[in-house]
Amino acid sequence: MPVRPTDIKDPEYFHKVVDCQYACPAHTPVPEYIRLIAAGRYTDAYMINWQSNVFPGILGRTCDRPCEPACRRDRVEDEPVAICRLKRVAADNKGSIVDRLPEIPARKNGKRIALIGAGPASLTVARDLAPLGYSIDIFDNQFAGGGMMRSQIPAFRLPESVLNEEVDYILERGVNATFDIEVDSLRSILDQDYDAVFVGTGAPRGKGLNLPGLEDAMDNVYLGIDWLSSVAFEHTHSIGKRVLVLGGGNTAMDCCRTSKRLGGEDVRVVVRSPFEDMKASPWEKEDAMHEGIPIYNNHVPREFVVEDGRLKGMHFEKVEAIYDEDGKRSLVPTGEDLVFMEADDVLMAIGQENAFPWIERDLGIEFDKWDMPVIDEVTFQSTNEKVFFGGDAAFGPENVITAVAHGHQAAVSIDLFCRGEDVRDRPAPHVTLVSQKMGVHEWSYDNAVADDERYIVPLAPLEESLANRKMEVELGFDRDTGFKEAERCLNCDVQTVFDEVRCIECDACVDICPTDCITFTLNGQEDELRTRLSAPAGNLAQDLYVSNDLPTARVMVKDENVCLHCGLCAERCPTTAWDMQKFLYNVSKAGQAA
Numbered sequence: 001m002p003v004r005p006t007d008i009k010d011p012e013y014f015h016k017v018v019d020c021q022y023a024c025p026a027h028t029p030v031p032e033y034i035r036l037i038a039a040g041r042y043t044d045a046y047m048i049n050w051q052s053n054v055f056p057g058i059l060g061r062t063c064d065r066p067c068e069p070a071c072r073r074d075r076v077e078d079e080p081v082a083i084c085r086l087k088r089v090a091a092d093n094k095g096s097i098v099d100r101l102p103e104i105p106a107r108k109n110g111k112r113i114a115l116i117g118a119g120p121a122s123l124t125v126a127r128d129l130a131p132l133g134y135s136i137d138i139f140d141n142q143f144a145g146g147g148m149m150r151s152q153i154p155a156f157r158l159p160e161s162v163l164n165e166e167v168d169y170i171l172e173r174g175v176n177a178t179f180d181i182e183v184d185s186l187r188s189i190l191d192q193d194y195d196a197v198f199v200g201t202g203a204p205r206g207k208g209l210n211l212p213g214l215e216d217a218m219d220n221v222y223l224g225i226d227w228l229s230s231v232a233f234e235h236t237h238s239i240g241k242r243v244l245v246l247g248g249g250n251t252a253m254d255c256c257r258t259s260k261r262l263g264g265e266d267v268r269v270v271v272r273s274p275f276e277d278m279k280a281s282p283w284e285k286e287d288a289m290h291e292g293i294p295i296y297n298n299h300v301p302r303e304f305v306v307e308d309g310r311l312k313g314m315h316f317e318k319v320e321a322i323y324d325e326d327g328k329r330s331l332v333p334t335g336e337d338l339v340f341m342e343a344d345d346v347l348m349a350i351g352q353e354n355a356f357p358w359i360e361r362d363l364g365i366e367f368d369k370w371d372m373p374v375i376d377e378v379t380f381q382s383t384n385e386k387v388f389f390g391g392d393a394a395f396g397p398e399n400v401i402t403a404v405a406h407g408h409q410a411a412v413s414i415d416l417f418c419r420g421e422d423v424r425d426r427p428a429p430h431v432t433l434v435s436q437k438m439g440v441h442e443w444s445y446d447n448a449v450a451d452d453e454r455y456i457v458p459l460a461p462l463e464e465s466l467a468n469r470k471m472e473v474e475l476g477f478d479r480d481t482g483f484k485e486a487e488r489c490l491n492c493d494v495q496t497v498f499d500e501v502r503c504i505e506c507d508a509c510v511d512i513c514p515t516d517c518i519t520f521t522l523n524g525q526e527d528e529l530r531t532r533l534s535a536p537a538g539n540l541a542q543d544l545y546v547s548n549d550l551p552t553a554r555v556m557v558k559d560e561n562v563c564l565h566c567g568l569c570a571e572r573c574p575t576t577a578w579d580m581q582k583f584l585y586n587v588s589k590a591g592q593a594a
Contacts, residue, residue: 060088119147124407240344
């Protein structure tokens with residue numbers, strides 16, 4: 001069956017083409033704010049971010065960057081645009097945004113919402129619902145808002161001033177926050193007649209290893225997330241000179257780098273997997289190694305070594321990774337002698353998990369075999385219709401930007417629920433598609449494509465940053481470098497829109513296309529059609545743009561995967577069959593469908 005003509009009126013079609021925005025859990029309009037940074041409009045760029053990801057200054061320093069591997073620049077050369085760090089440029093250079101924040105009505109709508117936990121998911125729910133007149137009560141066991149952004153992200157990555165500023169944009173606008181209180185009963189909250197309850201308590205329990213010798217070594221063995229919290233809240237100020245950090249995720253990287261700053265001299269990360277399989281972000285591993293911290297991979301912990309009642313170190317078994325034909329990994333011992341590593345202290349950062357002992361099991365909330373609440377993946381509603389979950393509390397540990405995305409969608413559901421409407425009736429996104437034409441062959445944007453290496457973010461002097469755990473390591477781009485990095489963006493949201501009625505099939509666009517992404521050919525089944533384009537279209541994750549039949553019975557086929565949005569096809573076309581149109585996609589927020 002031939003491929004059907006592409007329906008560009010479907011908002012999800014061009015959304016998918018804007019790879020960076022599509023990959024972002026909160027669907028931040030990345031090219032739009034990057035253009036504003038290039039124009040020096042930092043406050044405008046910040047507010048575009050704030051509408052979507054809520055914490056631009058925080059995420060501009062700490063985001064897991066799912067947008068960057070998707071960046072189209074990565075297909076031209078090996079380095080994506082520094083999208084995350086450009087977010088920080090907007091945050092660092094913005095003016096006051098107070099007059100741009102939504103008004104909080106003095107007269108409430110009569111509905112009361114309880115938020116348990118003051119992390120990014122709950123704060124996003126509050127940000128979206130407070131302007132609609134809801135009365136919002138937040139409860140958290142820490143002394144201030146931010147959740148694990150405050151307790152788990154070290155100050156050398158996220159300064160407290162940045163965290164406080166962006167958390168306070170929400171808490172100081174019509175939200176009732178109660179801190180230093182442990183909610184130990186969900187029933188006690190439900191008994192207060194709230195119209196809805198949102199659970200955003202994160203994944204607060206660290207995983208440990210029950211190895212031989214642990215009982216005797218207990219005084220010097222710590223769970224990584226608990227230890228980081230103790231440091232953040234200034235209960236812990238030092239650590240032994242020899243430190244072993246077990247685990248290969250971002251928490252392990254934070255633990256080892258923090259240890260360096262608290263007196264650790266011989267700090268080592270020991271991970272059971274190969275280096276490439278570590279869960280830590282590549283830049284987190286690079287930062288740790290830059291600070292002189294070695295990573296010992298393929299070492300499985302076997303026992304704690306204790307002599308005369310004191311921890312001396314650990315034994316590890318060396319393994320190698322064997323992968324079967326399906327890519328499943330097995331760790332096979334090499335048969336070598338156990339490796340001994342000395343240690344005064346050991347930090348276990350091998351994972352986190354959820355803990356819901358405070359949720360009574362007779363409240364109508366169903367739990368699965370992993371003792372996780374059963375949550376609808378679209379609405380974030382539990383089997384008790386009044387109770388919603390989000391962030392790490394919903395489906396297990398993720399990251400800040402995913403928690404924000406959950407918060408937006410949960411807020412939509414809570415608003416629909418409180419208005420008596422179907423929570424599955426999701427509001428459509430806000431979409432515009434506008435021509436950028438200013439003259440016959442002149443457009444309002446320039447998109448010259450050239451090789452351009454990614455700019456490096458400067459760092460504070462190593463000796464100084466290691467001596468002060470609160471000194472921010474990354475200095476961020478200055479305005480000039482921010483402009484240069486922003487110019488690397490290929491403006492993937494400015495779409496090439498084809499009008500077959502105007503086309504005379506001269507093939508001029510085919511001749512000028514630098515990536516051979518345009519083909520005029522007979523239609524056919526997609527798998528076969530992909531093989532006979534000007535350049536074979538092997539990336540099945542990205543669509544083909546297919547026109548209606550042309551007079552010659554051919555169709556225009558464009559491979560969206562390799563199009564650089566350079567506009568040369570539109571400039572070259574003698575009949576304006578091609579047009580460059582800016583596509584803006586914003587996910588609807590709570591109340592926008594009313």
